[in-house]
Amino acid sequence: MDTANYESEIKDVIERNVDAYRGYEKAAEKVKDPNLESVFHQQASQRKQFAYELASTAHVYDDEPTVKQIQDGSFEGNLHRTWMDIKAAFSSDNDEKIVEECIRGEKSxxxxxxxxxxxxxxxxLENKIHEQERTIRECISDLERIENRLH
Structure with missing residues (x-):
């Protein structure tokens, strides 16, 4: 893969991490369970760190990534957070629906x-991607256990 192609794809993965960071922050605001809120804040912090690590490892920005570059996220991510707002507003079991949306986002x-x-x-860069990929898999498993507890 030539550098220009992987830089574009890495930027997409960075945006995905920013989307996850913002989504987890939104989820933390919406849930009722304080323990779940804490889990979501931890995941948000981790995903923000993932974005910085990838940007630094891949050198896809001229300098160290700025806060704005990392925090912009993607249009798709903004739509997903809006969908989370709508589902939470109409759901009688908010925490479970929010966990389901987080699982869906992580699988994506x-x-x-x-x-x-x-x-x-x-x-x-490949090592960093694999390391983060393993962590995301663990997160999905953790969220699925939480989801089962909420049923």
């Missing part, structure tokens, strides 16, 4: 991670 992110690793990346 995982698809994007798996796709980019199939293209061949510089070694250091």
């Amino acid at each position: 992110a995982l698809d994007e991670y798996e796709d980019i690793t199939s293209h061949g990346l510089p070694h250091e």
Whole structure:
């Protein structure tokens, strides 16, 4: 994969992490359970860190990524957060629906991670992607356990 192609795809993955960061922050605002709120704040922090790590490792920005570059996110992510707002507003079981949406978002992110690793990346970047991918898989498992508890 040439540098220009992987930079574009890495920027997409960075945006996905920003979307996850913002989505988890939104989810933390919406849930009733203080323990779940804490879980979502931790996940938000982790995903923001993922974005910075990828930007630094991939060197896809001229300098270190600025807060604005990292915090912009994507149009699709903004739509997903709006959908979370709508579902939460009409759902009688907010926490469970919000956890379901977080799982859906994480599975979508995982698809994007798996796709980019199939293209061949510089070694250091590929290692970082695989490390983050494992963490996302763990997060999905944790969220699925939480979801089962909420049923």
